[in-house]
Amino acid sequence: MFACTAPGLSAQTKVEECNIGSRKEVAKLAGVSEATVSRVLNGVGPIREETKLKVLEAARQLNYVPNVLAQQLARRRSGNLGVILPYVPKVKLFSAYYFAEILSGIGETARRMGYDLLIIPLSPVEARSYTNLFQTQKVDACIMLGSQDTAEERGALRQLHEGGYPFCLVNQRFDDEPFKTIEADHVKGGQLAASHLIGRGCRRIAFLNGPDAYSNSRDRMKGYSLALQKHGIAMDNELLYRGNYSRTSGYQYAEQLAEAVRAGRVDGIVAANDRMAIGLLQGLREHGIEPGKDAALIGYDDADGARFTEPQLSSVAVPFYEMGEQAAQWLLDSLSEPGAQPDSSASAEGQSVQGAGDAVRPVIQLPVRLVPRASSLRYPDLESGQL
Amino acid sequence: MFACTAPGLSAQTKVEECNIGSRKEVAKLAGVSEATVSRVLNGVGPIREETKLKVLEAARQLNYVPNVLAQQLARRRSGNLGVILPYVPKVKLFSAYYFAEILSGIGETARRMGYDLLIIPLSPVEARSYTNLFQTQKVDACIMLGSQDTAEERGALRQLHEGGYPFCLVNQRFDDEPFKTIEADHVKGGQLAASHLIGRGCRRIAFLNGPDAYSNSRDRMKGYSLALQKHGIAMDNELLYRGNYSRTSGYQYAEQLAEAVRAGRVDGIVAANDRMAIGLLQGLREHGIEPGKDAALIGYDDADGARFTEPQLSSVAVPFYEMGEQAAQWLLDSLSEPGAQPDSSASAEGQSVQGAGDAVRPVIQLPVRLVPRASSLRYPDLESGQL
DNA sequence: ATCAACAATGTACACGCGTACATTGTTACA
DNA sequence: TGTAACAATGTACGCGTGTACATTGTTGAT
CATH class of the missing domain: 3.40.50.2300 (Response regulator)
Structure with a gap:
């Protein structure tokens, strides 16, 4: 009737019983009450060693596996x-x-x-x-x-x-x-990215950000502006762009930004994630602008793809994996x-929160890290008008 | 006592009751039996319209939500x-x-x-x-x-x-x-990849495969060899490489393959997935070999990354998403x-299976699709010795 | 010898639901 | 008018656990 009565195949694993025995059967076979079975399997209360062995043996023999659904209900926890x-x-x-x-x-x-x-x-x-x-x-x-x-x-x-x-x-x-x-320290991240470009000689740094509905977008923006401020560079609203974190949305700004680079209005670009940066990078090259040479480009996230591009994309590494670990x-x-x-x-x-404290606010922030690569090299001697 | 007694915040959603009422309470409030409540909520059996409304109203009022754990146990299905x-x-x-x-x-x-x-x-x-x-x-x-x-x-x-x-x-x-x-038709896929390179003028086509423990590795191999055979090209075991589908494992063969290309022993390369292909592509370029020019390169999977590289990577698209859909x-x-x-x-x-039939074998195969890009262009006039 | 303390186990029930079966009221048809 | 069929609902129980409480047997101190 049951599949386990099938003939030859896989004598590999000997299954003594195929249908799942319930606790009741285990109890009967072991000659104890169901409660005792439960106690043995959960390690609760004092149990005589002999009883324990009897129960375990019976369970093994019947191939008993507790029903998680029932456990969940009884324990009122889903796990x-x-x-x-x-x-x-x-x-x-x-x-x-x-x-x-x-x-x-x-x-x-x-x-x-x-x-x-x-x-x-x-x-x-x-x-x-x-x-x-x-x-x-x-x-x-x-x-x-x-x-x-x-x-x-x-x-x-x-x-x-x-x-x-x-x-x-x-x-x-x-x-x-x-x-x-x-979360991660995206204010710092934005700052790192912008400061990095400044350190590479950029002074007119465009920022391609994502939607403001994400706090990390706003944070990066803040970091970007802090970096500019710190180095005495005035913010220019003309240099702020808004994408939606897709590769396409980066690509779409390529023409406009290529023009700006060529005109000397932009010499560095910070993109708020790598997907946009990659789209942008490809678009720029199609328009004759070589990132890392004609202008510096840095992305954000340090995704896999950052190492696939030519030139490889500078980025800011975010410990996403660790964030997941810690959250859990x-x-x-x-x-x-x-x-x-x-x-x-x-x-x-x-x-x-009712009180004054921001100290106890349950927010954990993980650090980010600059990952410089070729896309942000930018040789200052190849300023504009080079093409 | 409960959090829902907290003051002001969010009058946005009026919650009439905070603690979850059970079926029993709903039954009492509606003036019916628990069974009736259950029937109404599950749409089972004939119910008088008036009763139905009473029950639904009571449930709404008590903010009743059935306990999934209990349902699962009773239905013997986890969902x-x-x-x-x-x-x-x-x-x-x-x-x-x-x-x-x-x-x-x-x-x-x-x-x-x-x-x-x-x-x-x-x-x-x-x-x-x-x-x-x-x-x-x-x-x-x-x-x-x-x-x-x-x-x-x-x-x-x-x-x-x-x-x-x-x-x-x-x-x-x-x-x-x-x-x-x-699964997908990887025999066809391997064939497509190799045939594509042959069509681009390649005659000495290396194959970087993954572990044989995957049937798709073996299938692609079969496709590769079928394509060669079909075009009268002899298989050369020297041209078979084995990676583990990681980018690194592709990268590792770059030096060896660059040498082979330079020596005229290889003019095309099929990689069994894009990650290896991308690693290989980068390594080849580092060793002075330009994929799409000095040799043709094609990957497999048509992953995101295939569009990120320079030159963009030719590949074979596999409908993974649809495979997931259909499996489910x-x-x-x-x-x-x-x-x-x-x-x-x-x-x-x-x-x-016991019988002869392979016809009823429960295997569904989805089609794959060639996606030619720049990495497999290869101008035949730049054969070997060009560098 | 008496009784408290404790170890070891059994009994009984709750968890919250689905549903088979029993019950009652109504309709239609002989 | 009697009865079969059916609609609408209630009663009772099973799903397979965890566990509070009751029970029994043993030990040690008084």
């Missing part, structure tokens, strides 16, 4: 760590370096801590309510990727926080909100803390 | 689609174009069909037993990514199949096994089929 992926039209999220790295970090940590990863791609249609996710008990905690600072999102997250549900944002900070957040670690640690009432952390952190 | 990720040392899997695309496809389809994605990264230590996953009821079905053809893996999958657990392999075929499989679709469809006994498909397909 799942949710990962929310935003819906971005026409973009395959996993394919973005950024997401892929963070997910890897989360996945590894979750595995180590005995949690499973429940991936939840947001639907484009349904209203954004995260509480539902927790109410159904599908997840014990949740990590939000790629969320944007919109009123709707802010509201949904507040509701979550007020409900005392543990969650953590990665690479997106909501100012004036007490949300757990892991932090969140899962907080679950096993003493005051693990869903309420506790909410109210505690609420205090720190 | 989770498992995705097994192999453990590859030092490789962040999500970051591979290949995985990212497939996962996106799976994710989208799963979402559409009401399933959640349970990501299961294999641990490096524990023995490879997949049955446990099903026995614990964590997943209803499972998609295997990146599995290799080893004795251990074969055994584990057989066990799964014999247990009647529904699973599906993606981009990896186990010959002589009745496993559900979605197929698997989830099969769950709701009439003969949805875990046993049925196993025995049925077992037949087809």
Whole structure:
């Protein structure tokens, strides 16, 4: 009847029983009560060694595996760590370096801590309510990727926080909100990028930024402007461009920027991520501008692709993998803390926000690192008019 | 007491009750039995319109959300689609174009069909037993990514199949096994790649392949050799190289291949994936060989990076996203089929293998597509000795 | 000898849901 | 008018665990 009665194939693994025995059968075979079986398998309470062995042997013999679903119900814990992926039209999220790295970090940590990863791609249609996710008990905690600072999102997250549900944002900070957040020091990153170009002799530095709905966009902008200010270079609004972090959106500015470089109005470009930078780099070359020579170009993220281009793309490395690791670690640690009432952390952190303190704001910032490559070499002696 | 009693913040969303009411409370408020509540919410059996409204109103008022854990237990279905990720040392899997695309496809389809994605990264230590996953009821079905053809893996999958657990392999075929499989036509792909180079005038075509543990490696090899044979070019074992699909492993052969090109022993190179091709491309250029000019180079997969290089990399596009979609679709469809006994498909397909038939082998093959770019241009007039 | 303390185990129930079966009220048709 | 069919709902139980509490047997101190 069952497949395990199939003939010859794979005598490799001897399966003594094929259908999954339940706890009851184990108890009967071992000659003890179900409770004892449970205790043995969970290592709870004092058990006579002999009994323990009997139970374990019976379990082995029946090929017993506890039903996780039932455990979850009884324990009122799913053992799942949710990962929310935003819906971005026409973009395959996993394919973005950024997401892929963070997910890897989360996945590894979750595995180590005995949690499973429940991936939840947001639907484009349904209203954004995260509480539902927790109410159904599908997840014990949740990590939000790629969320944007919109009123709707802010509201949904507040509701979550007020409900005392543990969650953590990665690479997106909501100012004036007490949300757990892991991010990188993008102000510093923007500063590093711009300062690097300045150090290479650039004085007219364009900045191709991404949407302001991302705190990291705003942070990089701040860093860029700090760097200029520090070196006594005036900000020029004409040199600020806005893309959407796609390669295409970088490519689209190529003509305009090539013209500006040729006219001597731009001698260096900071792009807010590598995808845009790569698109831009290719476009510039098509328009006869050689990055690293006619103008310096630096990207951001230090994605794989930065090493594929010609010339190779200077960038700012962001520890996405580590950010994922830490987010998961932090969140899962907080679950096993003493005051693990869903309420506790909410109210505690609420205090720190109500009060003066920014000190206790639950935001962890990881450092970024400049990665200079050929695209930002730029020989100052080849200024403009060279072509 | 609860966080929802917090003051001012976010009057945005009125939550009438904060703690999750259970079915019992809804029943009481609506003045019906729990069974009726259940029926209304699941749309089962005939219900009087008036009762239905009463129940729905009560549920709304109590902010009732069914406990998924309990549903899963009662229904004996988790509603989770498992995705097994192999453990590859030092490789962040999500970051591979290949995985990212497939996962996106799976994710989208799963979402559409009401399933959640349970990501299961294999641990490096524990023995490879997949049955446990099903026995614990964590997943209803499972998609295997990146599995290799080893004795251990074969055994584990057989066990799964014999247990009647529904699973599906993606981009990896186990010959002589009745496993559900979605792959691409890599024989054709290898043929396309090699034929393309031949069409561009190449006659001494090196092949940088990946490990033979992957069926797609073997298939491409077959395609490569078919193409040569078809054009009357003799196979030369000296021209076969073996990498591990990493960029580094491509880079490592650069010196050797540059030398061969220079010596006129090689005028075209097929690489079995883009990562190796990109590493190779960069290495070749460092050694003074210009792909697309001194020799033709073509990669495989048509990853993002293929458009980043200089010259841009010719490649063979593989519909990874669609493969993910179809795998998920197929698997989830099969769950709701009439003969949805875990046993049925196993025995049925077992037949087809015991018998003569290869016709019913549950393998779906998707087409691949040549994507010519600059790296395979190669002007025949610049044969060898040009440098 | 008595009784407290404790080890070891069994009994009983809760977890929150789905659903088979029983029950009641209504309709239609003989 | 009797009855079969059916609509609408309630009752009762199973899903497979975890665990509080009860029970029994043993030990050690009084």
